[in-house]
Amino acid sequence: MANVDKERKLQNKVKSWLINDLGYTFLGNLEDQNNRCIKPGLLRENLEKRGYKKEQIDFAVSELTNLTGNQVDSLYKVNKEIYSLLRYGRQGAKDDENNRQTVHYIDWEDIENNDFYLAEEVTALCFDGHSRKRPDLVIYVNGIALAVFELKRSCVSIGEGIRQSLTNQNKEYIQEFFHTVQLVFAGNEAEGLKYGTVGTKEKYFLEWREDVNAKDELSKTIKNLQTDNKLRNGIVSLCHKERFLSIIHDFVIFDAGTKKIARHNQYFANIAARAYIKEKEGGIIWNTQGSGKSLIMVWLTKWIIENIDDSRVVIITDREELDDQIESLFLDVEENVTRAKSTKHLHSLLNNKEANIICSLIHKYGHNAGGQADVDKYLKELLRNLPQDFQAKGNIIAFIDECHRTNSGKLHEAVKTIMPDAVLIGFTGTPLLKKDKKTSLEIFGPYIHTYKFDEGVADGVVLDLRYEARDIDQDLSSKEKVDLWFESKTTGLTDQAKTQLKQSWTSMNKLYSSRQRLEKIASDIIFDMSLKSRLKNDRGTALLVANSIYEACRYWDIFNSLGFTKCAVITSFEPNAASVRTATSDPHQAGEDEYKKSVYDRMLKGKSVVEFEKDAKKKFIDEPASMKLLIVVDKLLTGFDAPSATYIYIDKSMRDHDLFQAICRVNRPDGDDKDYGYIVDYMDLFRNLQLAIADYTGGAFEDYDKEDVEGLLKSRYDEAKAEMVGAMASLDDFLQNVGDNPEDLDYIRYFCGDGSESDADELVGKRDILYSLTSSLTRSFANCCDRLVSDYKYSEKDVDKIRKNIYGYNRIKDMIRLASNDYIDLKPYESDMRYILDTYIKAEDSRVISKLNDMSLVEALIDKDTTTPVEAIIDGLPGDDSAKAETIDNNMRHEIVKKMSSNPKYYGKLSEMLEEIIEQRRIEALSYEEYLRQVVELANSILHPEESGEYPDSLKDSAAKRALYDFFDDEALAISMDQAIRTSLRSDWKRNFQKQRNIQLAIYENLREHSYDEAQATNYVKEIFEIIERQEEYDI
Structure with missing residues (x-):
């Protein structure tokens, strides 16, 4: 009885909040009635109050009542039909003037015209006609049940309330009552409120969180009503009358058999974007990987089409997979989307108004889009291909998906050329880093809305990540044999050419590609497959990121030779005759391209690449027991959603966007047995990972205003133009030394000499100057050529002349590289150098360097609110480890300073410890392992001071x-x-x-x-x- 009393007290509290704070009318306790999901009397009363005629009301009420009594079709189908009726209304009979008036069951335009009721203990008959179920609270709007509550006392999990509602939705219970329901709530005062909709599985119930940056008036009003009670805040947020109807009208979707309702980040991103679109301004929506950007597009598209006059939405992607995914999603939610099949088709679609939602790959704007061609040259070509009467029709809003990749000036100019008045909205799951940020802000404008990685983890939208660094020691078994082999295979090469060959094959990437090392990693992964519970029980899968397509193919060969066949390679390689046309330099040895084709031929077994990859991905997602491992290089590291993916093994040097997107492949929730995504790092990426996570959770770039963007724009082009002018003048002066009207032979004699060795060093110096100045001129011209006419008063003729001169300088450079033997074709030496690595580079078994004390990355790096300093990101991080480590040290220092005021003496000691670590690293007294260990210790000290031995137990x-x-x-x-x-x-x-x-x-x-x-x-x-x-x- 005590438990019942506690739940009744909570129920009374919730009633009070809804009635007294939010203005609902109490219908009373309906325990003794056999209630249905509509109350016809209340519905008639509201429709009469809004001026509908009796015949119209009779027809509308009868239509809705009949639909709610449907016991043949599924809950999903009936609920979908009723939702459509509620959202769009019922067209009535013709009146005296032969017009049909639509009867709207709910007035979506004027909230005050609706009647909001609350009832408690709402008893409903089960399917058998005898048993009863009784939801705790029900919200009726105009007599139509739209929301159901199950409340629990604080010591009982709200999961029990969710399961209770799910049970009630079964056919044998009170499924019919849920035919009109749009929101399903469960809550207690300990955990707060969780919400879903009809058919939502327990693991997908959500917790609402107000956006502290939301600027719309409704959000401001709701925030002012909130207190420190989690349950009350959830109810105020979701049941405020205007918010309640807004969510139902604009943020419910029926997606291929599953009814979905928006998460808070999707809602606030849409609300924020509306304000920009109304002002014809663009911007960027950054919502972290896995948080539902595609549905943000769908909901925003629906709102645009319904609310912006003459509107059209063009969704632009830069990869075939994304194009497929977006088209499929829009079709699943029954939105008519037209996919542009070619440039000509795209021009045709834009030139008329028949299609109002268009999906297109970015390369369909012209075959050079995104390439290295100059902007103005490309634009001229694009304009020549447009029909003479071409004009993009309508009020166009363009969505640019993954805008951190498609943000170059070339692509922007292409889009704006054929859609000059379009509002551009960029979507990304990653923030804008370093050089990308400048161009993206110029193109799209400021951030419209952000939802970062750590926020997604906190909300349970994505999983946190655990990190483990593994090291494989390598050693050279016989230096003497290596030297002898090398000299015997390079007879006839100059010393300079030998040096170039050595440099090419002694990079870390080449050393890491030795066969023994790859075999050790493959053995590691196979061992994990039999040891790690998620992999062992055939519910989990793994990704292996290889450094190159060649290494990916070698991995596949090695796995198969070890008896592990449930794996596949998915890369951009096309195993056709053209891919090996010039691959052979020795008829007795297969080159790398031939080897790749051989592996693909064996793996595909007669299937096409498209067919094989589709089948492999499907098995990986839906049948993890039959496809345990996908070996990738670049493909699938973005936009590939596979909840089964639990481990990612990284054997490739990565950073920034690429690194963050890759590790997010394993952060999708997938049942109770997947508590984390796991990163296994063979490339010492921890420092890169730490910086990437800081970038993706920091707010360093949210506050750019228009003046800042304009400053970036001017500064970037001014610098490029100044570099171009300087390099051009220097190159002209330098080449004057060759003589008047020089021929090719004159250039060769000047830069290569007559073959004697007396002036060899001087000639090398001359060539270095030529190569450096030519590269500087080419690069700087590419960065400013699209503004030379508009901003710097160059004529088209001047720009064409510069372009021709640059072409000439590059021809001279290439000619000199060949004539001087500065350029050598390395392919003939490929097999011999590979033999050295595979034969003489030994590899030991892997060992775990660090597991970060089993802390998650959020615990170690994010809960401290660590952010990369703005200056470091804007200026670009230096490439060596020492410089990166300094940035990490700065982050730690920043965090200690922030916490200093809460406990000055304790964090003062930590500050001294940090300075000691920094000093040790600077004098190179710390190895990578030791640095990593001390970073973990310091993070522990900041997060868990209670574990310190300095404090009494009390x-x-x-x-x-x-x-x-x-x-x-x-x-x-x-x-x-x-x-x-x-x-x-x-x-x-x-x-x-x-x-x-x-x-x-x-x-x-x-x-x-x-x-x-x-x-x-x-x-x-x-x-x-x-x-x-x-x-x-x-x-x-």
């Missing part, structure tokens, strides 16, 4: 007591002060000056009781109060 359970102890260095005083503070605390004290004064008085009196004189006590009050203000456990 203080370990309280950060506030520890802060007071560090201040006083007195255990008894710290405990006494904590008790005095807690006794004086009152609710909402941080915003009430008088309540603060009472706390300060309690501090003062406690100090006096411990023999502090009046002056000392007065001086310490302010310092202690500043510390306690920052202690979360004092928040009430």
